[in-house]
Amino acid sequence: MTRGSDGRRPFAQRPGGRERAPEGATAVVVGGGLAGIAAACVLAERGVGVTVVEREASLGGRLRTWTERLPDGTELRMERGFHAFFRQYYNLRELLRRVDPDLGRLTRLRDYPVLAPGGAVQSFEALPSRPPWNIISLVRRADTFRYRDLLRVNGLAALEMLKFDPEGTYLRHDGTTAREYLDSLRFPPAARRMMFDVFSHSFFNPEEEMSAADLLMMFHFYFMANPEGLVFDVLDDEFETSLWTPFRAYLEGLGVRFRLGTQITAIEAGSARRDTGAEPAGWRVRCADAAEVDGADLVVLAANVPGLQRIVASSPDLGDPAWRRDVAGLELTLPFAVWRLWLDRPVRPDRPPFAGTAGYPFLDNISVYETFEDESRRWADSAGGSVVELHAYAVPEEVGEAELRASMLEGLHDLYPETRDARVVHETFRLDRDCPAFPPGGDAHRPGIGTPAEGVALAGDFVRLPFPTALMERAAASGFLAANHLLGRWDVRPEPIWSVPRLGPLARRR
Numbered sequence: 001m002t003r004g005s006d007g008r009r010p011f012a013q014r015p016g017g018r019e020r021a022p023e024g025a026t027a028v029v030v031g032g033g034l035a036g037i038a039a040a041c042v043l044a045e046r047g048v049g050v051t052v053v054e055r056e057a058s059l060g061g062r063l064r065t066w067t068e069r070l071p072d073g074t075e076l077r078m079e080r081g082f083h084a085f086f087r088q089y090y091n092l093r094e095l096l097r098r099v100d101p102d103l104g105r106l107t108r109l110r111d112y113p114v115l116a117p118g119g120a121v122q123s124f125e126a127l128p129s130r131p132p133w134n135i136i137s138l139v140r141r142a143d144t145f146r147y148r149d150l151l152r153v154n155g156l157a158a159l160e161m162l163k164f165d166p167e168g169t170y171l172r173h174d175g176t177t178a179r180e181y182l183d184s185l186r187f188p189p190a191a192r193r194m195m196f197d198v199f200s201h202s203f204f205n206p207e208e209e210m211s212a213a214d215l216l217m218m219f220h221f222y223f224m225a226n227p228e229g230l231v232f233d234v235l236d237d238e239f240e241t242s243l244w245t246p247f248r249a250y251l252e253g254l255g256v257r258f259r260l261g262t263q264i265t266a267i268e269a270g271s272a273r274r275d276t277g278a279e280p281a282g283w284r285v286r287c288a289d290a291a292e293v294d295g296a297d298l299v300v301l302a303a304n305v306p307g308l309q310r311i312v313a314s315s316p317d318l319g320d321p322a323w324r325r326d327v328a329g330l331e332l333t334l335p336f337a338v339w340r341l342w343l344d345r346p347v348r349p350d351r352p353p354f355a356g357t358a359g360y361p362f363l364d365n366i367s368v369y370e371t372f373e374d375e376s377r378r379w380a381d382s383a384g385g386s387v388v389e390l391h392a393y394a395v396p397e398e399v400g401e402a403e404l405r406a407s408m409l410e411g412l413h414d415l416y417p418e419t420r421d422a423r424v425v426h427e428t429f430r431l432d433r434d435c436p437a438f439p440p441g442g443d444a445h446r447p448g449i450g451t452p453a454e455g456v457a458l459a460g461d462f463v464r465l466p467f468p469t470a471l472m473e474r475a476a477a478s479g480f481l482a483a484n485h486l487l488g489r490w491d492v493r494p495e496p497i498w499s500v501p502r503l504g505p506l507a508r509r510r
């Protein structure tokens with residue numbers, strides 16, 4: 001396997017001598033989000049009989065959708081917020097090719113501007129693709145950074161962004177916070193807000209509660225280690241149409257069964273084999289509706305952190321004490337807010353589809369949905385309105401909903417003044433808390449794909465992976481890796497896995 005033309009590197013895996021699993025092999029995948037769907041695809045494509053069990057009534061996890069009915073009777077799909085499909089999401093893109101072979105549903109956005117009070121703008125359009133030229137170009141075009149500011153910058157600390165390596169960076173920086181690291185750079189406050197704070201907030205974790213090593217890994221993954229840059233693609237329609245209906249049809253064509261709206265209560269060692277009356281036959285998966293799946297050879301636990309912890313706590317057959325403590329010790333970060341507004345008039349036509357924000361207490365970004373999503377465009381055209389979505393990440397627990405809404409709306413009105421007089425035709429506001437935390441010192445105790453329980457693997461965006469990755473790409477890659485890990489018992493050919501380079505351009509090659 002060779003390096004991909006887009007800058008991706010193959011992740012080394014066992015070769016695998018067989019194309020398919022033994023006849024009759026079965027698996028249960030717990031969780032129908034990206035990680036679970038990725039695992040189900042690989043297992044089913046290699047002949048395993050898969051059952052996907054999902055607590056919600058629909059697939060998608062944090063990308064699932066539901067129906068919103070507007071006052072005029074129009075029914076539209078809503079999901080849990082805007083999602084960016086970066087070009088270095090190599091494994092996620094390979095997953096999407098199952099249902100969209102040429103990735104025709106992905107539309108490239110030209111820019112990802114950051115907007116701040118007073119009209120300040122930071123653009124990421126057309127940056128050079130290689131470090132350090134991308135960094136130099138970004139600094140040169142920044143209105144908030146002057147050459148004399150270079151005299152104050154801590155060059156040694158800044159070089160850590162170019163020296164990432166999976167072992168050394170975590171050894172040096174996992175015990176400190178992202179805020180402490182960013183403080184050490186001594187960037188001018190305005191430049192820091194525009195160039196770093198927006199970026200760090202995008203991972204849902206507050207800087208004072210996030211590992212500096214994880215932040216440096218994110219810098220490496222998104223900016224330092226790939227030729228694709230920070231601009232990204234978006235899906236051209238809502239997620240049910242674009243993703244989940246096609247994926248369900250694809251998997252059902254491979255024989256996968258779905259049990260939606262079903263909560264797992266426990267996983268136990270299976271019943272005795274009928275032929276010998278001795279060895280346990282796989283795993284018994286118990287469900288809240290009193291049903292069960294017995295005798296599964298493989299189990300992929302692709303639930304979110306609270307779901308995984310609940311299952312493990314009620315399943316004494318899973319793992320050893322140390323592993324169970326690591327699972328119990330996983331944390332959630334602070335809540336994030338998603339507020340979608342259907343307005344009775346359009347925003348200005350030159351507004352970007354997506355913009356990050358800096359300098360506002362809670363508002364982190366603004367999306368204008370009719371500029372990229374077909375369903376929203378049809379509604380906006382017929383109603384003469386606009387569909388605008390606001391996000392706030394790492395919302396402090398003491399902040400009430402009324403204060404949060406007022407602050408987010410004030411930021412929207414300041415940046416897009418034409419929305420001040422707009423009437424809200426319909427709105428959906430959500431405040432969710434189920435994203436994983438990446439606290440200082442947490443890496444050493446973060447569970448990986450494999451578990452002490454034979455035939456059981458983990459998948460999800462909280463799992464420790466052997467290469468740099470994040471968010472949706474971490475979920476998809478972990479699903480592939482979980483399936484590969486479990487198929488190894490039969491020496492079945494693994495799914496190819498791709499990564500950005502593991503080491504930064506100035507990291508010492510070991």
